[in-house]
Amino acid sequence: MSALGEDDPDMRPQDQPAPGAPAPSEPAPSEPAPWEIVLPEEGATEDLGLFLSEFLMPGDLVALSGGLGGGKTTLARALIREMARDPALEVPSPTFTLIQPYAAHDGRAIVHADLYRLRGPDELVELGFDEMTESAIALVEWPDRLPHRDGPTLTIDLALRPEFGEGSRFARIDGSGGMRARLDRARAVRGLLARANWDMAERRLMQGDASSRAYERLTNADGTSAVLMISPPRPDGPPVRDGKPYSAIVKLAESVHAFVALDRGLRALGFSAPRIYGEDLAEGLLILEDLGSEPVADASGPRPERYSEATRLLAKLHATELPGVLPVAEGIDHVLPTYDVEALLFEAELLPDWYAPAIRNVTLSQAARADFVRLWREALKGAVPDRPTWTLRDYHSPNLIWLPERTGLERVGLIDFQDAVLGHPAYDVASLLQDARVDASAEFELRLLGLYARERRARDPGFDVGAFATAYALLAAQRATKILGIFARLDRRDGKPGYLAHLPRIEGYLARNLAHPALSDLRAWHAEHLPDLVKPTIDVA
Numbered sequence: 369m370s371a372l373g374e375d376d377p378d379m380r381p382q383d384q385p386a387p388g389a390p391a392p393s394e395p396a397p398s399e400p401a402p403w404e405i406v407l408p409e410e411g412a413t414e415d416l417g418l419f420l421s422e423f424l425m426p427g428d429l430v431a432l433s434g435g436l437g438g439g440k441t442t443l444a445r446a447l448i449r450e451m452a453r454d455p456a457l458e459v460p461s462p463t464f465t466l467i468q469p470y471a472a473h474d475g476r477a478i479v480h481a482d483l484y485r486l487r488g489p490d491e492l493v494e495l496g497f498d499e500m501t502e503s504a505i506a507l508v509e510w511p512d513r514l515p516h517r518d519g520p521t522l523t524i525d526l527a528l529r530p531e532f533g534e535g536s537r538f539a540r541i542d543g544s545g546g547m548r549a550r551l552d553r554a555r556a557v558r559g560l561l562a563r564a565n566w567d568m569a570e571r572r573l574m575q576g577d578a579s580s581r582a583y584e585r586l587t588n589a590d591g592t593s594a595v596l597m598i599s600p601p602r603p604d605g606p607p608v609r610d611g612k613p614y615s616a617i618v619k620l621a622e623s624v625h626a627f628v629a630l631d632r633g634l635r636a637l638g639f640s641a642p643r644i645y646g647e648d649l650a651e652g653l654l655i656l657e658d659l660g661s662e663p664v665a666d667a668s669g670p671r672p673e674r675y676s677e678a679t680r681l682l683a684k685l686h687a688t689e690l691p692g693v694l695p696v697a698e699g700i701d702h703v704l705p706t707y708d709v710e711a712l713l714f715e716a717e718l719l720p721d722w723y724a725p726a727i728r729n730v731t732l733s734q735a736a737r738a739d740f741v742r743l744w745r746e747a748l749k750g751a752v753p754d755r756p757t758w759t760l761r762d763y764h765s766p767n768l769i770w771l772p773e774r775t776g777l778e779r780v781g782l783i784d785f786q787d788a789v790l791g792h793p794a795y796d797v798a799s800l801l802q803d804a805r806v807d808a809s810a811e812f813e814l815r816l817l818g819l820y821a822r823e824r825r826a827r828d829p830g831f832d833v834g835a836f837a838t839a840y841a842l843l844a845a846q847r848a849t850k851i852l853g854i855f856a857r858l859d860r861r862d863g864k865p866g867y868l869a870h871l872p873r874i875e876g877y878l879a880r881n882l883a884h885p886a887l888s889d890l891r892a893w894h895a896e897h898l899p900d901l902v903k904p905t906i907d908v909a
Contacts, residue, residue, distance in 0.1 A: 400548065400552070402540050402541060402542040403540075403541040403542070403551065403555070404538070404539070404540050404541075405538075405539050405541070406529065406532050406536060406537075406538055406539075407439070407536065407537040407538070407539055408532060408533050408535075408536050409533075409535055409536070410439075410442060410535065413439050413442050413443050413446060413537060414442070414446040415446075416443060416446070416539065417443050417444075417445075417446025417447040417449075417450055418446065418450045419554065419558065420447055420522070420554075421447050421450040421451050422554055422557075422571070423550050423551070423553070423554040424447075424451075424505045424522070425476075425505070425520075426476055426477065426503045426504055426505060427502070427503060427504075427505075427519055427520065428505050428506070428519070428520045428521070428522065428547070429501075429506045429508060429511075429517055429519060429520070429521045429522070430444075430447070430505065430506065430507045430508065430521075430522045430524065431508055431511035431514075431521055431522065431523045431524065432444060432507060432508060432509045432510075432511065432524050432526065433510070433511060433512070433523065433524065433525045433526070434525055434526035434527050435527065435528075437528060438526040438527050438528060438537065439526045439528075439537045440509045440526055441461045441482070441509065443524065443526065444459070444480050444507045444509065445459040447478075447507060448470050448478055448480060448507070451470075451472035451473065451474075451476065451478060451505070452470060452471065452472055452473055452478075453472075453473040454473075457470075459480070461482060462480055462481060462482045463482050463484060463485065464485070466481060466482060466483065466485065466486065466491075466495060467479060467480070467481045467495050467497060467500065468480045468481075469500060469504070472505075476504070476505060477500075477503060477504035477505070478504060478505050478507065479497075479500050479501050479504045479505070479506045479507065480507045481497070481506065481507065481508045481509065482509040482510065483508060483509065483510040483511070483513040483514060484509065484510045484513075486510075486513045489515050492514075492515070511523075518545065519545050520543070520544070520545040520546050520547040520550070521543060521544050521545050521547055522541070522542075522543045522547050522551065523541070523542050523543065523544070524539060524540070524541050525539070525540040525541075526538070526539050549600075552651075553598070553600060553651055553653075556648050556650075556651040556653060557596070557598065557651075557653055559648070560646050560647070560648045560651075560653050560655065561586075561596075561646075561655070563646060564645050564646030564655050566586050566588070566594060566596075566645070566646070566655055568588065568589070569586035569587055569588050569593075569594070570586070570587045570588075571584045571585075571586055571596070572584060572585045572587070574595070581597065581598065581599040582597075582598040582599075583595055583596065583597055583598070584596040584598070585658065586655070586658075593658040594645055594655050594656060594657065594658050595642070595655070595656045595657070595658050596653070596654070596655055596656075597624070597627075597653070597654040597655075597656055598652065598653060599623075599624045599627070599652040599653075599654070599786075600651060600652040601622060601623045601624075601652055602615075602622050602623075603622075604616065604622070609714070614714075617710065617711060617714045618711045618714055618715055619705040619706070619707060619708075619711050619787070619789050620787050621786045621787050623649075623652060624647075624649060624652040624653070624654060624786070625649060625696045625700065625702050626702050626786045626787070626788065627654065627785070627786035628644065628647065628649070628654070628696050628697075628702075629694035629695065629696045629701075629702035630694065630702075630758070630760075630785045630786065630788050631644060631785070632644075632694070632695070633690075633691075633694045633758075634782060634785070637684075637685070637688065638777070638778065639681065639685075639777065639778070639780070639782060640659065640769075640771055640774060640777075640778045640779070640780060640781045640782060641781075641782045641783075641785070642656040642657035642658075642659055642781070642783065643656070643657040644656060644657075645657065649696070649697060649700075659769040659771060659781040659783060660769055660771070660781075661769065662769060662770040662771070662772065663765065663768075663769070663770060664678060664765055664768045664769075664770050664780070665765040665803070665805075665806045669806055669807050669808060669812075670765075670803075670806055670808055670812065671770075672812075674768075674770050674779075674780070675800070675801075675816060676816065676819060677776075677777060677779055677780050678763075678768055678780050678800055679797070679800065679801075679816045679819050679820050679823070680777060680819070680820075680823050681777045681780050682763070682793070682796055682797055682800070682820065683819075683820050683823030683824045683827065684777060684823070684827065685757065685758060686757045686793035686824060687823075687824055687827035687828045687831075688757075690757055690758050692704050692756075692790055704758065704788060704789055704790045705789050705790070706756065706789065706790045706791070707756075707759055707761075707789035707790060707791030707792070707795070709745065709748050709749075709752075711789075712744075712748055712751075712843075712846055713741060713744055713745060713748070715846065715849075715850040715853075716740075716741075716744050716846050716849045716850060716853075717737075717740075717741065717853075718849070718850055718852070718853020718854055718856075718857065719740075719849045719850070719852055719853045720732050720736075720737050720740055721853060722853040722854075722856040722857040722860065722861075723852040723853045723855075723856040724897075724898060726856040726857075726859065726860045727852075727856050727868075727871065728898055728900065730897065730898060732897060736893075736897055739893060740890075740893060740897075743889050743890050743893055744846070744890065746889070747842055747886060747887060747889070747890060748842060748846070750835075750838050750839060750842050750886050751792050751794070751838075751839040751842040751843050751846075752792070753791065753792040753793065753839075756790040756791055756792070757790070757791070757792075757793045758788050758789075758790065759788060759789050759790065759791035759792065759793075759795045759796055760782070760784075760785040760788050760796050760799075761785075761787045761788060761789065761795070761796070761799070762784045762785070762787065762799065763782075763785075763796040763799045763800050764799050764800055764803045764804070764805075764806075765803050765805060765806050766784075766805065767782070767783050767784035767785075768780055768781065768782065768783075769781030769782075769783060792839050792843060793836070794836055794839040794840040794842075794843045794844075795843045795847065797817070797820055797840060798840055798843050798844035798847055799847060800816075801813045801816055801817065801844075802844050802847070802848065802877045802881075804851055804855075804870045804873065804874055805870060805873075807873060810880060817837075817840070821833050821836070824836075838884070838886045841881050841884035841886055841887060842881075842884075842886055842887065844877065844881045845878060845881035845882060845884075845887055845890070848874050848875075848877045848878040848881060849878060851874050852871065852874055852875070852878070854867075855867040855868060855870060855871060855874070856868075875900070875901055878901055879901060879902055879903065882894060882901075882902060
């Protein structure tokens with residue numbers, strides 16, 4: 369849903385699953401058994417093709433085995449027609465041509481191969497098989513004649529089984545190279561959709577975020593819609609400090625449990641988080657209310673009324689006594705972690721680690737880096753909350769949906785909060801008012817800060833405006849520092865240069881925050897080591 373989660377799980381190094389070996393004929397006790405199904409007639413074979421087409425990707429190999437007449441070509445034809453979205457597409461058996469290319473409706477390349485008449489591996493080279501299938505979905509009949517091939521492989525063995533009825537076939541399906549996990553997840557998705565009565569809906573991939581999560585919009589024939597969230601549990605990445613992975617240090621959620629707990633907690637407070645229509649917690653699958661896509665900002669910048677309501681929502685949230693433990697399901701609770709100094713410091717260090725060398729071509733000495741950490745550690749003492757509150761962390765324009773048909777604060781829809789922690793209320797206010805993608809003047813920011821202070825004081829007469837203002841400057845500076853490092857890393861490590869367009873805006877925010885007296889020592893550090901960051905390249909004031 370979010371265009372980017374600055375605190376997202378994919379913003380950290382991760383262990384990648386090692387390619388699995390081909391499944392043996394008899395699985396080891398620790399391995400899942402192959403999926404075995406009966407296909408009573410040709411329509412069932414076509415339905416299987418529809419199901420498989422939903423999760424195949426370029427580079428995948430679909431190995432279709434079985435005797436003559438087993439249904440290999442029928443299944444391949446169903447797959448190709450579904451991916452092409454053309455039920456009448458002519459898909460002949462490539463028995464004599466050996467290889468036949470196709471194009472899916474979304475641009476994916478498909479290669480259908482029948483290797484029964486293959487004379488030898490050299491013939492595949494002559495046909496350019498490797499080049500054709502490198503970035504295509506390869507459907508290969510008689511795959512035993514194919515040389516060993518690494519990468520995701522879906523193995524499907526088909527056989528006629530007349531004991532189940534005339535024309536019945538038996539399919540044995542397994543996967544390797546990460547394919548088995550995809551197969552199991554696709555089966556879980558189908559099961560959840562059926563249980564929640566969304567199995568007849570059209571599924572369309574939505575623009576996702578920078579994480580491993582994926583989203584699909586589900587649309588029924590009557591026009592009603594929902595959102596399928598696919599957020600499989602993520603294993604911890606490698607240790608990066610003190611034996612801990614990045615996610616543990618900066619307190620990122622590793623499963624969908626956190627989203628479910630916060631969603632229900634926010635709705636219980638009267639806020640417009642999406643209703644949950646169906647869930648599979650083990651697989652990380654949710655069917656959510658579709659809140660639409662009406663933004664709180666546009667090309668001209670923040671929409672004042674909408675930002676005002678978003679600000680009032682935070683004031684109400686922060687003035688409320690909130691629990692640190694939330695129920696997920698019967699017998700399962702989610703404990704909100706504390707957004708402590710170690711987490712904030714580790715995030716700030718992304719600037720010397722990534723932004724300084726990659727963007728400013730500055731290699732900091734060990735002493736300079738140590739000073740940076742020491743100064744931040746000292747400064748963050750001013751951002752320790754007397755009463756921690758829910759910090760949603762990604763409370764900014766991509767994750768706020770305007771709901772004009774509702775009233776009051778319910779007009780602000782919330783869609784991204786799975787990484788919520790117990791932290792200082794100033795963090796989310798800074799996240800909203802210093803949005804990495806939206807130009808907001810200093811005057812506009814101050815006006816909404818005043819609105820927040822008035823709303824908080826009306827709900828909590830003991831609210832300390834001065835202490836909040838100091839914490840706001842500190843946490844806004846920390847957040848800008850972190851995002852500069854993340855965007856530099858997205859460019860250099862992940863090959864995503866598009867985020868660099870936002871750097872001047874964020875640099876301007878950081879310069880604005882460093883002007884606060886509580887950050888004078890850090891401003892001096894920047895003036896010495898990264899002087900451009902106290903001289904913003906654009907005027908966001």
